[in-house]
Amino acid sequence: MGSSSTCFFAAISLICLLMCASSINAQLTPTFYAKSCPKLLNIVRATMAKSVAKEPRIGASILRLFFHDCFVNGCDASVLLEDTPTFKGEKNAYPNQNSLRGFKLMDIIKRNVEAICKATVSCSDILALAARDSVVLLGGPSWTVPLGRKDTRTASESAANANLPPATANLATLISLFASKNLTARDMTALSGAHTIGMARCTTFRSRIYNEANSINATFATSKMANCPSVGGDNNLAPLDMSTSNHFDNGYFKTLMAKQGLLHSDQELFNGGSQDAWVRLYAKSNYAFAQDFVAAMVKMGNISPLTGFNGEIRKHCRFVNQ
Numbered sequence: 001m002g003s004s005s006t007c008f009f010a011a012i013s014l015i016c017l018l019m020c021a022s023s024i025n026a027q028l029t030p031t032f033y034a035k036s037c038p039k040l041l042n043i044v045r046a047t048m049a050k051s052v053a054k055e056p057r058i059g060a061s062i063l064r065l066f067f068h069d070c071f072v073n074g075c076d077a078s079v080l081l082e083d084t085p086t087f088k089g090e091k092n093a094y095p096n097q098n099s100l101r102g103f104k105l106m107d108i109i110k111r112n113v114e115a116i117c118k119a120t121v122s123c124s125d126i127l128a129l130a131a132r133d134s135v136v137l138l139g140g141p142s143w144t145v146p147l148g149r150k151d152t153r154t155a156s157e158s159a160a161n162a163n164l165p166p167a168t169a170n171l172a173t174l175i176s177l178f179a180s181k182n183l184t185a186r187d188m189t190a191l192s193g194a195h196t197i198g199m200a201r202c203t204t205f206r207s208r209i210y211n212e213a214n215s216i217n218a219t220f221a222t223s224k225m226a227n228c229p230s231v232g233g234d235n236n237l238a239p240l241d242m243s244t245s246n247h248f249d250n251g252y253f254k255t256l257m258a259k260q261g262l263l264h265s266d267q268e269l270f271n272g273g274s275q276d277a278w279v280r281l282y283a284k285s286n287y288a289f290a291q292d293f294v295a296a297m298v299k300m301g302n303i304s305p306l307t308g309f310n311g312e313i314r315k316h317c318r319f320v321n322q
């Protein structure tokens, strides 16, 4: 074979390799584990069901864990990593420290999955499924979860601080933080409906109930002060949606219309700005909320996933593989 044809075959192989790699790199797909782990969805669902039955709030905590994973360098299970000698992880970033929950439950689900499908399913995909199951188990809408994410080998505390929205954020800041993930203001408002479940610590809403006379119902503010003193009690909890904090519905948007949003960032969605119309629609129609929430959850789950040969299937969700 002449050197020119050797070169020709080398070029063809290279092109093929690039094309194969990019097709493996393609979209996430709901059937990713259909052959390799057909019981996956049942295992995750059963473990979540048991856990939510014992403590409904854990569903909220898992949903938030997924959000905090996806917003920091994509849905790659970076949020689950412990600190290492080479990087500071995300667990102690300001929005996460003393706040984020669900790590032990993630370990349990991962263990149950590993028992049936060894070294097959990524922690990032398990988290995406567990978040969907949380919503469903608490009475919210269901959706099909695209799968095929790999797990990252690194994490970043500073990226978590820079990318996760604080409760003090105003509407413009919220919109721009979500826009940086290619999520629209409408996606942001629908996704904030996740605050229909779960709790917040006094430290996240103190300044709102003591200092924001105009945008808060006075009776509501006073009632929250009982368990959130002006000094101390930082970790005392209040439901984000006072109406039904263990039930996933559109009640959150009704509280916003009554100036009873708990966080400053919540009330920003209904305070005379561009999102008022969406809040009104979602408060009126649980169906419209469910539709937009589900669509936005799928979009959020698609933020910069590692696929194909990128990343790894972690053996333990807290540690990169050796």
Ligand code: HEM
Pocket (backbone or CB within 6 Å): 057, 059, 060, 061, 062, 063, 064, 067, 098, 099, 100, 101, 165, 166, 167, 168, 169, 174, 188, 191, 192, 194, 195, 197, 198, 199, 200, 201, 202, 204, 240, 263, 265
């Ligand atoms: C729009 C910007 C957002 C801000 C500023 C924000 C902020 C917060 C804060 C401050 C808390 C209370 C944390 C604590 O006190 O420990 C919280 C809780 C929560 N957040 Fe958000 N959040 C936002 C969007 C989202 C999104 C997009 C989701 C999910 C799709 C979400 C899901 C939750 C859930 C479920 C809880 C309750 C967690 C639990 O009870 O363990 N949040 N959020």
Ligand SMILES: *[C@@H]1O[C@H](CO)[C@@H](O)[C@H](O)[C@H]1NC(C)=O
Pocket (backbone or CB within 6 Å): 180, 181, 182, 303, 304
């Ligand atoms: C957002 O979209 C742009 C343009 O398609 C792309 O370059 C960028 O990577 C996307 N960002 C994220 C976080 O998905």
Ligand SMILES: *[C@@H]1O[C@H](CO)[C@@H](O)[C@H](O)[C@H]1NC(C)=O
Pocket (backbone or CB within 6 Å): 217, 218, 219, 220
């Ligand atoms: C504030 O909330 C209370 C209790 O829900 C309600 O009775 C009252 O009318 C509200 N006040 C205003 C000014 O909307």
